[in-house]
Structure formats: structure tokens, C-alpha cells
Amino acid sequence: MRRSPGSPRTKKTDWSRADALSDDQIRAAVESDPDAAPLVDEAWFEEAEVAEPATKTAISIRIDREVLDYFKASSRRYQTKINAVLRAYMEHERSKR
Known part of the structure; x- marks a missing residue:
């Protein structure tokens, strides 16, 4: 859907209705939604590992x-x-070594 920056939005989310829904x-x-991505299986969380990003070092470089x-x-x-x-x-x- 295309919308110009000045056009008003026609739909609003009813957050109170959404908050009232149970997990089930x-x-x-x-x-039931054919376009929805599959839900993550909870067993995945047991196998997942937290990967900390590598720390970076601030340097001065001439390029x-x-x-x-x-x-x-x-x-x-x-x-x-x-x-x-x-x-x-x-x-x-x-990899050449």
C-alpha cells in the first residue's frame, strides 16, 4: 500500500484487545494465518547459544x-x-595456509 506522507492513517490498532489475548x-x-512465519519451537531456546560480539579496538589508520x-x-x-x-x-x- 502506498501512502503519501501527509495522508492520514485509516486503521488503528486496538491495543487493549491485543493485550487481552492469551498465549493460546x-x-x-x-x-491459522497462511502468511505468518512459523513460530519458534521452544526446544530451540534450549539448544541456542548466546554469542557475544567480538570487541573492537579503536585505532588511528591512514588510508x-x-x-x-x-x-x-x-x-x-x-x-x-x-x-x-x-x-x-x-x-x-x-584459509590458504
């Missing part, structure tokens, strides 16, 4: 202005992208 009612509604401009133009998270490129290179080089 929510599960039944999801299972070509053109390289920096390229990454800055491609994303607001350009430092994360630069890190991903360097990681891919590192993993590639390690």
Missing part, C-alpha cells in the same frame, strides 16, 4: 582519501564495512 489465542491466530570517500558514500556504517572487508581478506589469507 495468539498461537491459534498465528497458526587513501578515495578509499575512505568510497566507503563513506556507500553507507553510514562505513567503518563496519571497512572492518568486514578486512575480515574477509584475513579469513581468505588464513
Whole structure:
């Protein structure tokens, strides 16, 4: 559905009605909806492991202005992208050993 920024929304969610639903009612509604994603099996939570993200170290690095401009133009998270490129290179080089 397309809507212009100034057009009013025609539907509103009845949150009090949603809050009143039990877990069983929510599960039944999801299972009856052909477009809904499958619910996660609770056994999955027992097998899942929490993975802490690797810590990052702040450094000062000199790179070509053109390289920096390229990454800055491609994303607001350009430092994360630069890190991903360097990681891919590192993993590639390690795999050659």
C-alpha cells in the first residue's frame, strides 16, 4: 500500500484487545494465518547459544582519501564495512595456509 506522507492513517490498532489475548489465542491466530512465519519451537531456546560480539579496538589508520570517500558514500556504517572487508581478506589469507 502506498501512502503519501501527509495522508492520514485509516486503521488503528486496538491495543487493549491485543493485550487481552492469551498465549493460546495468539498461537491459534498465528497458526491459522497462511502468511505468518512459523513460530519458534521452544526446544530451540534450549539448544541456542548466546554469542557475544567480538570487541573492537579503536585505532588511528591512514588510508587513501578515495578509499575512505568510497566507503563513506556507500553507507553510514562505513567503518563496519571497512572492518568486514578486512575480515574477509584475513579469513581468505588464513584459509590458504
